[in-house]
Amino acid sequence: xxxxxxxxxxxxxxxxxxxKRVKAFMEKEGITADVLLSDISRTEDKDxxxxxxxxxxxxxxxxxxxxxxxxAREAWKSDIPIVGxxxxxxxxxxxxxxxxxxxxxxxxxxxxxxxxxxxxLCGEIIRKNxxxxxxxxxxxxxxxRYGGMNMIELPVYVNSQFIHTFKGDGLIVSTxxxxxxYNLSAGGPIAAPLSDVMxxxxxxxxxxxxxxxxxxxxxxxxxxxxxxxxxxxxxIEVSFDGSIRILLDPxxxxxxxxxxxxxxxxxxxxxxxxxxxxxxLGDA
Numbered sequence: 001x002x003x004x005x006x007x008x009x010x011x012x013x014x015x016x017x018x019x020k021r022v023k024a025f026m027e028k029e030g031i032t033a034d035v036l037l038s039d040i041s042r043t044e045d046k047d048x049x050x051x052x053x054x055x056x057x058x059x060x061x062x063x064x065x066x067x068x069x070x071x072a073r074e075a076w077k078s079d080i081p082i083v084g085x086x087x088x089x090x091x092x093x094x095x096x097x098x099x100x101x102x103x104x105x106x107x108x109x110x111x112x113x114x115x116x117x118x119x120x121l122c123g124e125i126i127r128k129n130x131x132x133x134x135x136x137x138x139x140x141x142x143x144x145r146y147g148g149m150n151m152i153e154l155p156v157y158v159n160s161q162f163i164h165t166f167k168g169d170g171l172i173v174s175t176x177x178x179x180x181x182y183n184l185s186a187g188g189p190i191a192a193p194l195s196d197v198m199x200x201x202x203x204x205x206x207x208x209x210x211x212x213x214x215x216x217x218x219x220x221x222x223x224x225x226x227x228x229x230x231x232x233x234x235x236i237e238v239s240f241d242g243s244i245r246i247l248l249d250p251x252x253x254x255x256x257x258x259x260x261x262x263x264x265x266x267x268x269x270x271x272x273x274x275x276x277x278x279x280x281l282g283d284a
Contacts (some may be wrong), residue, residue: 006019007060009062070241080264097195121140142239143173158221163213
């Protein structure tokens with residue numbers, strides 16, 4: 001290991017106390033450590049991209065799960081492994097607690113860890129004028145009503161075959177990694193993080209039928225935004241990992257499928273996913 005990037009959520013480490021600890025430890029071991037301060041509260045409709053030409057061997061993310069998600073989107077092309085230091089609450093995606101920071105960093109330097117390849121989603125917005133916006137998600141893509149209380153209708157096609165028109169507040173398309181987030185809150189199933197699936201879950205459906213659909217990760221989901229036929233204004237948005245948010249218009253289409261790249265998350269612990277699930281959610 002020669003060079004690392006310390007990716008810090010400046011709201012979680014406002015005085016850079018943990019950032020400076022990580023940087024000092026790495027430099028003491030002869031490893032170059034650059035710092036990138038990130039503001040995940042921004043509302044831009046796309047992420048920045050980490051400078052992949054800098055030759056980083058590792059990205060150390062300081063923050064919560066949201067910070068890990070942002071770093072994963074910004075570094076999706078890189079194949080650079082990511083490890084999270086938990087400065088948040090639940091910390092499903094973070095691996096290191098501040099109390100064991102130096103001990104954990106020493107293990108990273110020694111190579112005493114393993115990596116998990118986590119499925120990412122590629123979301124493509126195709127505007128009615130042909131313009132395309134493409135981004136990635138490690139957790140989920142959510143299509144939902146924006147403002148107001150009017151129910152929306154979303155027709156869904158899987159591999160070009162019509163499945164159903166969902167009526168309600170919207171739809172969640174989740175990866176296994178994201179299945180314990182918004183998908184779980186909406187009544188969807190939890191998937192083991194290394195399973196090769198996508199989960200489609202309706203949000204507050206206006207129906208007696210309320211079941212998620214578990215799809216192959218190789219499937220393609222298409223959601224065309226239908227015209228408004230009753231004169232009632234209904235705004236719809238799509239969000240990626242709850243961060244990037246883009247308003248949609250009738251005639252637009254959202255296409256969701258597997259990203260061409262995975263996210264490599266570093267693991268130091270041999271604690272199973274089920275044990276982690278019980279520990280994080282058992283008392284929730």
